[in-house]
Amino acid sequence: MNNNETLHKSARHVLLAVLAVLPAAVSAGPSGQAMAFTCAGCHGTDGSSVGPSMPAIAGMDPEVFVDAMKAYREDERNASIMNRIAKAYSDEQLKEMGWFFASQRLNLFPQTYDAALAERGAQLHDEYCEKCHEKGGRPGDAGTLAGQWMPYLHYSMEDFLNGKRKWPRKMQRKVDAAIEAAGDTAIPALINYYGSQQ
Structure with a gap:
């Protein structure tokens, strides 16, 4: 086998490997971070809310996040719009978002208190x-x-x-x-x- 045939055979193997993993990569969908961007308007880009009626969710335990989102999705938790938002995500997507927020550092803002x-x-x-x-x-x-x-x-x-x-x-x-x-x-x-x- 000459060098040219070896090169073609190697290229074919690389192409087959890429084609084998491509469907999984395409079907994986957006990352937890990408989906979390939809939360930024209320909860901040990293989960540290700057609006006093919105909870900070950065650093939150991912299971707590998922449980809360499922409760909103099933209309088991009082909400203004969260129940509608939660209905748009699968269990797996909620887990990915939960792990993203869990990895974020919670930034706190001073408040006036008694x-x-x-x-x-x-x-x-x-x-x-x-x-x-x-x-x-x-x-x-x-x-x-x-x-x-x-x-x-x-x-x-x-x-x-x-x-x-x-x-x-x-x-x-x-x-x-x-x-x-x-x-x-x-x-x-x-x-x-x-x-x-x-």
Whole structure:
């Protein structure tokens, strides 16, 4: 076999290898990062929201992200437009987006908070919330509370308390205990505490 035949045979093998993987590459669709760009208007390009009624989702546990998106998709979670948006994505696409946001660094923005309420909120957090929301509510498998926008936390708690959002396991019992201990100031105190965490 001469050099020319060897070259043609090698080129043919390379071409066959490319053709074999091309359908998989084409069918793979957009990356999690590309799909996440559709979230930028509300949640920021990296998941660090700059709008106080929109949650920051950078650094979020990917399973928490997927669970939230599935709840929106199934109309099990109160939303303005998220339920319509979530319906556009498959389970696999949600996982890819979740891993993208999990890999992003959470950038927090200073908020105005009541120092006395935040101090009481720190005590309530330590007693009732720390077990699930570890390290003062830092990103984890129970979501992100530390540094989260206070208006968003307020709206979320209203949804839980008004029955518009399903309570996660054990959360209602803990919130009820905090309210019993601190009365009407319990929720504002916790919100101010989380808002104070940078």
